[in-house]
Amino acid sequence: xxxxxxxxxxxxxxxxxxxxxxxxxxxxxxxxxxxxxxxxxxxxxxxxxxxxxxxxxxxxxxxxxxxxxxxxxxxxxxxxxxxxxxxxxxxxxxxxxxxxxxxxxxxxxxxxxxxxxxxxxxxxxxxxxxxxxxxxxxxxxxxxxxxxxxxxxxxxxxxxxxxxxxxxxxxxxxxxxxxxxxxxxxxxxxxxxxxxxxxxxxxxxxxxxxxxxxxxxxxxxxxxxxxxxxxxxxxxxxxxxxxxxxxxxxxxxxxxxxxxxxxxxxxxxxxxxxxxxxxxxxxxxxxxxxxxxxxxxxxxxxxxxxxxxxxxxxxxxxxxxxxxxxxxxxxxxxxxxxxxxxxxxxxxxxxxxxxxxxxxxxxxxxxxxxxxxxxxxxxxxxxxxxxxx
Numbered sequence: 001x002x003x004x005x006x007x008x009x010x011x012x013x014x015x016x017x018x019x020x021x022x023x024x025x026x027x028x029x030x031x032x033x034x035x036x037x038x039x040x041x042x043x044x045x046x047x048x049x050x051x052x053x054x055x056x057x058x059x060x061x062x063x064x065x066x067x068x069x070x071x072x073x074x075x076x077x078x079x080x081x082x083x084x085x086x087x088x089x090x091x092x093x094x095x096x097x098x099x100x101x102x103x104x105x106x107x108x109x110x111x112x113x114x115x116x117x118x119x120x121x122x123x124x125x126x127x128x129x130x131x132x133x134x135x136x137x138x139x140x141x142x143x144x145x146x147x148x149x150x151x152x153x154x155x156x157x158x159x160x161x162x163x164x165x166x167x168x169x170x171x172x173x174x175x176x177x178x179x180x181x182x183x184x185x186x187x188x189x190x191x192x193x194x195x196x197x198x199x200x201x202x203x204x205x206x207x208x209x210x211x212x213x214x215x216x217x218x219x220x221x222x223x224x225x226x227x228x229x230x231x232x233x234x235x236x237x238x239x240x241x242x243x244x245x246x247x248x249x250x251x252x253x254x255x256x257x258x259x260x261x262x263x264x265x266x267x268x269x270x271x272x273x274x275x276x277x278x279x280x281x282x283x284x285x286x287x288x289x290x291x292x293x294x295x296x297x298x299x300x301x302x303x304x305x306x307x308x309x310x311x312x313x314x315x316x317x318x319x320x321x322x323x324x325x326x327x328x329x330x331x332x333x334x335x336x337x338x339x340x341x342x343x344x345x346x347x348x349x350x351x352x353x354x355x356x357x358x359x360x361x362x363x364x365x366x367x368x369x370x371x372x373x374x375x376x377x378x379x380x381x382x383x384x385x386x387x388x389x
Contacts, residue, residue, distance in 0.1 A: 002316035005362040009203075009294055010152055010180060010353035011320060015246070016205035022249035023207065026242035034239050035228060044241045051248025055212055058255040059197065060188035067213045067231050068244050072179035073103040074224075075198035075213040078235075079175045080107045082221040083144045083196065084116055087173065091141025092116040095134065097158075098338040099123055099151050104177055105334075108146075117141075125339050126287040127156035134163065138170050145174045149181035149197075153335040153351060154286030155295030157185065164193030173219065179203055179211075183254035184292055184355075185262070189214055199251075201243065205355075206250030210243030261356040265293040268354050268363050272296045275367040279374055281387065285336060285349065294354040299341060302384030303377045305349045311373045317366055320351045344383065 006014070032041035034048055049063070056063045069075045084094065096108055098120045108118045119137050121129045129147070145167045150157045160176055167174035175196040178187055182197075183204025189197055196219070200211040215221055227236030254261070273296045276282055281301035300308065305321030312319050332346035352366065378384040 002314075003361075003365050004316040004318075005358070005365050006318045007352040007354055007358065007362065007366065008318045008320045009355040009357075010351065012202045012208065013205045013355060014357060015207060016250055016253060018253045019206050019246040019250040023242040023246040026245055030241075034241060035230065044239075047241060047245050048239055051244045054248035054252040055199075056214075058187075058251045059182065059199075059214060060190045061214050062217060064232070065189075065214055065217050067215060067235055068239065068247075069211045069213055069235065070209055070240075071211040072101075072177065072198050072200035072203075073211075075200070075211050076101070076103040076175075076177050077107050078213055078221070078224045079196040079198060079215075080104065080144065080146055081111070082224065083173050083175060084111055084114075085222055086220070087143035091143050093139060093142040094118045094144045094146065095121065095137050095142060096146045097121045097123060097129055097148070099127055099153075099156075099335045100146070100148055101152060101177055101179070104146055104148070121147075123338050126290075127151055127154050127158075127285075127335065127339050128287060128290070129158060131159065131162055131166065134166060138166075138172065142170070142172055145172055147174075147176060149176045149178040149187065150185070150292050151286065151335060152180045153333055153349070154297045154339070155291040155353075156287040157181070157290045157292060160187075160194070161192045167195075168193045180292060183251055184258070184294065186258065189216070195219055201247035201250060204250055204254040207243050207246040210240055210247045212247065257356070262293045265354055265356060265358070268358055268360065269294055269296050271360070272352060272354070272363045272366060275363070276370065279371050282374075285339065285341070295351065296354070297349065297351040299336065299345045300348045300350055300374055301345065302381045302387050303348050303374055305347060307377050308350050308370075308373060311377065312366075312369070315369045315373070317369060319366075320353070321349050 032044045034045040052063045052066045055066045123129055147163050149160050164174050173195045176194055177198050179200045182199040195216045197214040202208040223234045225236045230236050283299050285297045285299055309321050332343045336346035
């Protein structure tokens with residue numbers, strides 16, 4: 001009987017016991033509406049405020065700078081569209097990167113249709129941008145810089161602090177999609193000069209369907225949803241109390257255990273990388289040093305990524321060939337193409353993403369099964385025969 005190893009934590013994580021137990025009362029007995037005037041509803045309102053304080057504390061923000069959303073995608077959309085609208089009298093130029101999540105890239109595509117001009121910075125082979133290119137891309141009318149804190153496919157950590165400093169120097173709003181970073185590496189919005197930040201609960205063992213947008217005090221974004229005036233009149237609608245409470249509990253736990261988890265997970269990642277690179281014609285993707293603790297991503301010559309994922313699944317190992325948000329696409333990863341990989345090799349991507357729930361035995365099991373899977377698939381591959389020749 002096969003062992004089961006979940007190694008796709010960049011797609012989603014298991015709900016932590018702490019988060020579940022915090023949520024449970026608000027799914028059962030504490031079901032009052034936070035907008036109600038009586039005490040039963042007030043309990044829910046207090047729970048939301050407590051969660052807001054926990055999220056703020058974890059990223060160095062003020063509680064009133066945290067707005068709860070349905071997830072990272074909504075937070076990205078809200079930040080970028082609102083910032084564009086807020087400063088449209090100053091200009092219509094936005095700077096981002098070629099490796100952003102589709103929640104950012106597709107939002108920029110929408111804005112281009114509205115007459116905005118976008119510049120997507122290229123990256124090097126490791127997925128890193130050039131700060132000099134960023135500086136030279138800033139021109140009159142640049143109103144927003146949106147650069148992710150860490151990439152979801154290859155794990156590269158981008159120089160958020162330096163980007164924030166450049167944005168601040170030029171008086172430009174800086175937004176970062178930190179969905180993959182928050183809860184896993186230290187983030188402080190003040191120290192990093194971040195004006196807006198997106199996060200999602202299910203990336204750090206909180207529930208799905210809940211996220212948050214940090215908006216620096218003084219940055220008056222227009223409302224995204226009109227109605228009853230929830231979320232400081234900017235996002236109306238009855239709050240997802242249980243989800244908000246679960247997010248707050250999960251992030252508080254992740255922040256409290258971050259140092260310990262980073263050490264443990266980085267060691268597992270490095271062992272996995274070292275073992276996988278023993279397989280011929282496999283290369284690491286992403287930055288070899290500035291990378292998220294849990295992400296080990298590879299390009300495997302002569303093998304389709306989806307085929308590896310399917311055969312790993314048959315052996316009880318759950319991994320990915322890219323972002324779960326675009327797993328139905330047959331196109332090569334835009335992230336890997338941006339790093340200069342040819343299309344054929346970009347189709348051969350394999351990503352393992354670990355977290356504190358994983359163990360050395362999990363890594364050992366992956367390293368036991370993966371070489372035989374790759375060997376078998378290469379035996380069927382006409383591409384591999386060409387490479388061998």
